Amino acid sequence: MRAVRYWSVSHAGAMQRVYQALERLLIMIDPLLRKLGYQHLEAPFAAVERVLKGWFFDCRMCGHCVLQSTGMSCPMNCPKQLRNGPCGGVRADGSCELDPAMRCVWVEAVRGAARLPGERIQVIQAPLDHSLVGRSAWLRELRLRTAP
Amino acid sequence: MRFDDEPIEPGDPLPILPGHHSAGRFERLLRAGVFTITAELSPPDSANAEDVYARxxxxxxxxxxxxxTDGSGANCHMSSSGVCALLTRAGYAPVMQISCRDRNRIAIQGDVLGAAAMGxxxxxxxxxxxxxxxxxxxxxxxxxLDAIALLNIVRTMREQACFESGRALTTPPKVFLGSxxxxxxxxxxxxxxxxxKKARAGAEFVQTQYCFDVSLLERFMQQVRDEGLDKRLFILVGIGPLASARAAEWMRTHVPGVRIPDAVIDxxxxxxxxxxxKAEGKRICIDILERVREIPGVCGVHLMAYRQEEAVAEIIDRSRALDGRIPWYPGRDRHSRPAREVDSPTELPEEMLA
Known part of the structure; x- marks a missing residue:
């Protein structure tokens, strides 16, 4: 829902704090998750993410979350799915070239990023790995963080 | 402007100078600090090579x-690689546009290699x-991909000699990168x-969208200089003549990303x-060209004169943007090649000995 999506950007700071708390929690219980086996957790994690991130960010389950680099505005809602910045077609009122009823995802991202510390919006994002689509982004991130 | 090391055959590459990335005239001119001019060729809806050469x-x-252009405005025309293949045969210096809309990374990387091989x-x-x-x-x-990811990938191909997958290239594409x-x-x-971000991803030159609002450009260029980007990027400002008030109205409502102030339409x-x-449209374009030329950090202009291509010459002449120099074109040097550069005239083709 767009209204909720815009609200999440307006509260990007709070959203990021929730994310950081979740991160700490997951890292803490990682040994337990590891024992259970990541492969068994994939489906339930993905289901939870689909609901939660779907509600707050209109998540499209790309499997490679970059919300904290995009001011909590999900770039997959861009009709061109641009992960590095807006295209050159943004309308003068800040709405999308292809969907005039929607505010440009990147105009929103800049608004959200202003509420977050650091300059993560400047990070160059690699092209999406399409083999991750539909999978849990949290588990992937956790695996990368805790990899020995 | 002539280079001392001009190739004898028009389609042959120039030697790549130290610090340069490509064998092209376009990069040479920009790095020499010359006010450089590019123009957009509107690709034909035909399979006839002569249509490209005529344009x-x-x-x-x-x-x-x-x-x-590569399907600009998401309209179907002859492909940019097809147009470029024809243009390089005649020795022209094409800027091949690659859009991420129609092809994935497998197709695009293949096209980059093919294009570089064609010159x-x-x-x-x-x-x-x-x-x-x-x-x-x-x-x-x-x-x-998006433009920034694409820049990054092509730069990696050029500098690390490998595909995005990491697989090695035997000859990397020596291309000058723009966005x-x-x-x-x-x-x-x-x-x-x-x-x-684009500069960090590999862009070396930039062509802007149509500029009709010079004050916005001035503001932008001030920020560009504050960030030191004018030292890292060659910036060519997009300009073009408007045919009428109605055409201008149509353009600002239908062409994505074009901003035309009411004052221009009035x-x-x-x-x-x-x-x-039409004459006023050209005059506006000349005024804009003259004004943007004065902005520090602007290295040239990019003319987009859709359906008014014949106006390009007049706009450039009247604004004196070339300062009297004649850019290379097929046949330019045929009769005027200075003797000092012809070291071994016997090796030259007959028409060059005229």
Whole structure:
């Protein structure tokens, strides 16, 4: 829902704090998750993410979350799915070239990023790995963080 | 302007100078600090090579590079790689536009190698217009990459000699890399950050969207200089003549990302009489060219004169943007080759000995 999506950007700071708390929690219980086996957790994690991130960010389950680099505005809602910045077609009122009823995802991202510390919006994002689509982004991130 | 090491055959590459990336004239001119001019060739809806050459000849002696568009406005035309293949045969310096809308990373990387092998020295990496604005709104939009990811990949191909997958190339593509900028649309203050990101991803030159609002450009260029980006990027400002007030109205509502101030449209509207609006459109373009040329950090202009290609020569002449120099075109040096450069005349083809 767009209204909720815009609200999440307006509260990007709070959203990021929730994310950081979740991160700490997951890292803490990682040994337990590891024992259970990541492969068994994939489906339930993905289901939870689909609901939660779907509600707050209109998540499209790309499997490679970059919300904290995009001011909590999900770039997959861009009709061109641009992960590095807006295209050159943004309308003068800040709405999308292809969907005039929607505010440009990147105009929103800049608004959200202003509420977050650091300059993560400047990070160059690699092209999406399409083999991750539909999978849990949290588990992937956790695996990368805790990899020995 | 002539280079001392001009190749004898027009299609042959120039030697790549130290610190340069490509064998092309376009990069040479920019790095020499010359005010450089490019123009957009509108690709034909035909399979006839002569249609491409006829459109290129209009610019002979006026431009330093010819942009070959890649389905601009999401409309179908002859491909940019096809146009570039023809242009390089004649020795022209094309800027091959690559849009991410129609092809994925496998197709695009293959095209980059093919283009470089054909003698294309300049690539303009674009995201591309959405399919909804074009003549095939039912087409599948690809957007596997965006312009910044594409720049990064081509630079990796050039410098690390490998594909995005990491697989090695035996000969990397020696290309000069460019991208687009649009200083005229929101998020205005992020546009410079976006440009910086493009420079970090590999862009060396930039061609902007149509500039009709010079004060916005001045503001943008101030930010560009504050960030030191004018030292890292060659910036060519997009300009073009408007045919009438109605055409201008159509353009600002239908062409994504084009911003035309009311003052410009009023100026066109006031021009009455046959051909008056068209003449005024050219005058506006010349005024803009003269003003942007004075802005520090602007290295040239990119002329987009859709359906008015014949106006390009007049605009360049009247604005004196070339300062009297004649850009290379096929046949330019045929009769005027200075003797000092012909060390061994017996090796030259007959027509050059005339």
């Amino acid at each position: 290129a000849r209009i610019f002979d002696g006026y431009v330093d590079g010819i942009n070959a 294309v020295n300049n690539l303009l990496c674009l995201t591309g217009d959405g399919v909804a604005v074009g003549d095939h709104p039912g087409a599948k939009p690809v957007f596997d 687009a900028a649009n200083p005229f649309v929101p998020p205005l203050d992020f546009q410079v950050a976006r440009l910086a 100026r066109l509207r006031r021009a009455r009489g046959k051909g008056a609006a």
